[in-house]
Amino acid sequence: MTTATEFTLAxxxxxxxxxxxxxxxxxxxxxxxxxxxxxxxLAKLTFAPQIxxxxxxxMLIEEPIPLGPRGDYQPKFxxxxxxxxxxxxxxxxxxxAMVTPVQVDRYAQGNIAALGGDFRxxxxxxxxxxxFPGNSISHRNSMFLPSHTKRTFIEGxxxxxxxxxxxxxxxxxxxxxIMPDIGIVVTNLCVMDFKGPNNSARVISLHPGVTxxxxxxxxxxxxxxxxxxxTTPAPTxxxxxxxxxxxxxxxxxxxxxxxxxxxxx
Amino acid sequence: xxxxxxLGAVVNELRDGMTIGFGGWGPRxxxxxxxxxxxxxxxxDLTVVAYGGPEIGMLCAAGKVKRAIYGFVSxxxxxxxxxxxxxxxxxxxxxxxxxxxxxxxxLQAAGHRIPFIPTRVGLGSDVMSYNPNFKxxxxxxxxxxxxxxxxAIKLDVALIxxxxxxxxxxxxxxxxxxxxxxxxxxxxxxxxxxxEKLVDRLEYxxxxxxxxxLFERSLVKGVVHAPLGAxxxxxxxxxxxxxxxxxxxxxxxxxxxxxxxxxxxYVAGSEDGYIERVxxxxxxxxxxxPVL
Numbered sequence: 001m002t003t004a005t006e007f008t009l010a011x012x013x014x015x016x017x018x019x020x021x022x023x024x025x026x027x028x029x030x031x032x033x034x035x036x037x038x039x040x041x042l043a044k045l046t047f048a049p050q051i052x053x054x055x056x057x058x059m060l061i062e063e064p065i066p067l068g069p070r071g072d073y074q075p076k077f078x079x080x081x082x083x084x085x086x087x088x089x090x091x092x093x094x095x096x097a098m099v100t101p102v103q104v105d106r107y108a109q110g111n112i113a114a115l116g117g118d119f120r121x122x123x124x125x126x127x128x129x130x131x132f133p134g135n136s137i138s139h140r141n142s143m144f145l146p147s148h149t150k151r152t153f154i155e156g157x158x159x160x161x162x163x164x165x166x167x168x169x170x171x172x173x174x175x176x177x178i179m180p181d182i183g184i185v186v187t188n189l190c191v192m193d194f195k196g197p198n199n200s201a202r203v204i205s206l207h208p209g210v211t212x213x214x215x216x217x218x219x220x221x222x223x224x225x226x227x228x229x230x231t232t233p234a235p236t237x238x239x240x241x242x243x244x245x246x247x248x249x250x251x252x253x254x255x256x257x258x259x260x261x262x263x264x265x
Numbered sequence: 266x267x268x269x270x271x272l273g274a275v276v277n278e279l280r281d282g283m284t285i286g287f288g289g290w291g292p293r294x295x296x297x298x299x300x301x302x303x304x305x306x307x308x309x310d311l312t313v314v315a316y317g318g319p320e321i322g323m324l325c326a327a328g329k330v331k332r333a334i335y336g337f338v339s340x341x342x343x344x345x346x347x348x349x350x351x352x353x354x355x356x357x358x359x360x361x362x363x364x365x366x367x368x369x370x371x372l373q374a375a376g377h378r379i380p381f382i383p384t385r386v387g388l389g390s391d392v393m394s395y396n397p398n399f400k401x402x403x404x405x406x407x408x409x410x411x412x413x414x415x416x417a418i419k420l421d422v423a424l425i426x427x428x429x430x431x432x433x434x435x436x437x438x439x440x441x442x443x444x445x446x447x448x449x450x451x452x453x454x455x456x457x458x459x460x461e462k463l464v465d466r467l468e469y470x471x472x473x474x475x476x477x478x479l480f481e482r483s484l485v486k487g488v489v490h491a492p493l494g495a496x497x498x499x500x501x502x503x504x505x506x507x508x509x510x511x512x513x514x515x516x517x518x519x520x521x522x523x524x525x526x527x528x529x530x531y532v533a534g535s536e537d538g539y540i541e542r543v544x545x546x547x548x549x550x551x552x553x554x555p556v557l
Binding site for chain 2: 126180
């Protein structure tokens with residue numbers, strides 16, 4: 001395993017996201033968006049061959065499918081995962097998705113639904129809650145946020161709680177809250193989790209050249225640094241080769257503005 | 266027994282204020298020929314129920330909708346349906362925004378003739394805040410867990426697009442994913458289908474082919490022969506969605522009086538000339554299925 005010396009931040013993020021599925025159970029893994037999908041493929045082709053993946057639609061595959069136009073590549077289907085079975089899998093708890101909320105708050109609540117204070121007449125209609133309420137209460141979810149700012153990690157609560165967080169006030173009186181299972185949160189600055197005291201947010205690694213103070217300044221709620229806070233590992237040459245194979249059209253170069261290098265200049 | 270009907274005859278069965286469910290998912294397999302016939306009618310105050318695509322955006326834009334009940338309204342490659350987005354931001358349609366799975370459970374409850382299905386889905390999220398009619402139920406067993414009692418979503422009518430049908434009302438739906446067309450059919454008092462191909466009788470010797478039947482003909486009250494009738498959405502394996510047309514449709518949403526312009530350009534008149542107006546049958550048949 002040779003550590004690469006030249007790599008982009010997007011490639012570092014793919015490697016960091018893949019870690020979400022290290023030691024995974026034999027679960028359905030869904031990486032939503034290009035980098036999480038590459039990350040799931042990378043995990044499956046290296047340390048997590050046990051995970052289940054689809055072709056991006058409803059067929060199960062054992063060989064992760066490259067992003068974008070496929071040329072002569074033929075997907076090889078090993079099974080079937082139509083939407084009805086996705087719901088069965090979601091509700092069974094045997095899934096670990098990586099999702100990209102537009103807003104995340106201190107409770108790990110996520111919003112993809114709408115922006116603005118009035119749900120009946122939103123300032124900006126986004127995707128709607130989609131499957132987030134059910135996913136968040138049923139199975140583990142990790143997050144990928146390509147732009148770590150106070151507009152994404154907000155000071156107050158998210159405008160619409162699409163995915164459930166650690167917020168007991170959201171539960172009807174007399175009921176026992178179900179706490180979500182949050183994996184890792186990968187951003188363009190760091191890797192976080194919500195495993196601090198009372199499920200508070202922690203920074204667990206910083207990307208090369210990023211300081212904890214900078215991450216805190218871009219976050220609307222207090223963060224904790226874990227002891228011996230380390231640098232997010234650089235990709236190995238082997239990992240980069242797999243990423244290139246899974247992304248032959250270099251779609252990963254279009255995700256972060258300016259496609260910055262993995263180590264800040 | 267012959268259930269063949271015209272588009273107009275189906276729309277004549279609909280009434281103001283009805284609750285209508287649509288098969289398909291986003292830009293896949295929407296009964297758009299029937300939707301356009303509704304757009305040409307005087308119908309109003311509809312409650313529409315769907316894993317929504319352009320049918321919901323168009324019906325909202327045309328002022329046909331009082332309430333929309335949905336898991337999402339999306340064109341997939343255009344993540345937020347443009348006319349639906351406009352409608353939402355103007356606040357002119359009442360909505361029940363559901364988790365995608367809650368829509369499944371609500372339709373299932375209706376089809377099984379039970380008042381609700383208990384679930385954890387929705388608890389702890391704003392689905393509970395924005396659907397104030399939702400109530401919880403306590404498990405009568407030892408666990409005592411409190412669950413959402415997802416109410417049945419009963420439909421007056423379901424409109425569904427299929428690949429093949431016969432005049433008895435048997436249908437086959439090709440494609441990799443059956444989606445939730447069967448749930449829509451079962452949740453409805455009456456189901457009308459539009460079909461790519463219509464024959465007197467489906468008679469397959471291949472069991473696998475016959476397995477593409479998603480719901481019994483006893484649920485189907487009418488069958489309309491509407492080749493290419495899902496355009497601009499996709500019908501496996503006949504044609505993909507029309508990205509070029511949907512992009513143009515999206516640009517109308519940003520224009521003053523945009524819906525009327527789209528309507529005048531493509532929908533007005535009769536369905537007979539529609540396929541010619543969008544580039545002809547050869548063009549639509551050659552639309553590729555997208556690679557995701």
